[in-house]
Amino acid sequence: KVKKDKMTILVLGLNNSGKSTIVNHFKKSSEQVAIMVPTVGFLVEQFYTNNVSINAIDMSGATRYRNLWEHQFKNCQGIMYVIDSSDRMRFVVVKDELELVLQHPDVSNRTVPILFYGNKSDLEDSLSNVKIAAALGLEKIKEKPWHICSSNAISGEGLDEGVQWLVQQIR
Ligand code: GTP
Numbered sequence: 001k002v003k004k005d006k007m008t009i010l011v012l013g014l015n016n017s018g019k020s021t022i023v024n025h026f027k028k029s030s031e032q033v034a035i036m037v038p039t040v041g042f043l044v045e046q047f048y049t050n051n052v053s054i055n056a057i058d059m060s061g062a063t064r065y066r067n068l069w070e071h072q073f074k075n076c077q078g079i080m081y082v083i084d085s086s087d088r089m090r091f092v093v094v095k096d097e098l099e100l101v102l103q104h105p106d107v108s109n110r111t112v113p114i115l116f117y118g119n120k121s122d123l124e125d126s127l128s129n130v131k132i133a134a135a136l137g138l139e140k141i142k143e144k145p146w147h148i149c150s151s152n153a154i155s156g157e158g159l160d161e162g163v164q165w166l167v168q169q170i171r
Helices: 019-026 065-074 088-103 129-136 159-170
Strands: 006-011 044-050 052-059 078-086 114-119 148-149
Touching: 006 019, 006 065, 006 114, 006 159, 019 044, 019 078, 019 159, 044 159, 052 065, 052 114, 052 159, 065 088, 078 088, 078 159, 088 129, 088 159, 114 159, 129 148, 148 159
Parallel strands: 006 052, 006 078, 078 114, 114 148
Antiparallel strands: 044 052
16 A cells, blocks of 8 residues: 555534544644634644644534535545444434445445544443444444544543554555
């Protein structure tokens, strides 16, 4: 494989799952934002990690903006799919949205690695990776490399392990 030093990843997930907080963690401390406001549309952020420069397209997870996700599918080499592991009420919605992503021709016809963050693992009622994978039917994803990692985007726990995996898949 060709070694790439630049890659574009799409950051997807429902609103409030922690996408912007995750991207913020990877940016240099000088560029970090202390207060997160809901993303409108999408934001393109850049950061450097594991010897690659990453263009992260942070898509809003709000219902009215989710139709914007598909326009970015063909531009990305990897996907970060962020899940609020404590938001059990919306697991069905997460599953439906994930299926739409996986079925889209710009995703299904390509080998795009998908990293799942089971985020907010610090919250008491958060589900384990095994339970999240079962609830979302991740074992049915056969044609793409995928990986699930627990994360706490506020402390940063688990974030590096995840992005390391993603970078390795793309390299
Ligand atoms: P949209 O931009 O609306 O799509 O949301 P988002 O997915 O970018 O979520 P955002 O990063 O704005 O985080 C939503 C809220 O969850 C914020 O109040 C964060 O501080 C909080 N949050 C994010 N990650 C964690 C986490 O790992 N644990 C806890 N306890 N809270 C978190």
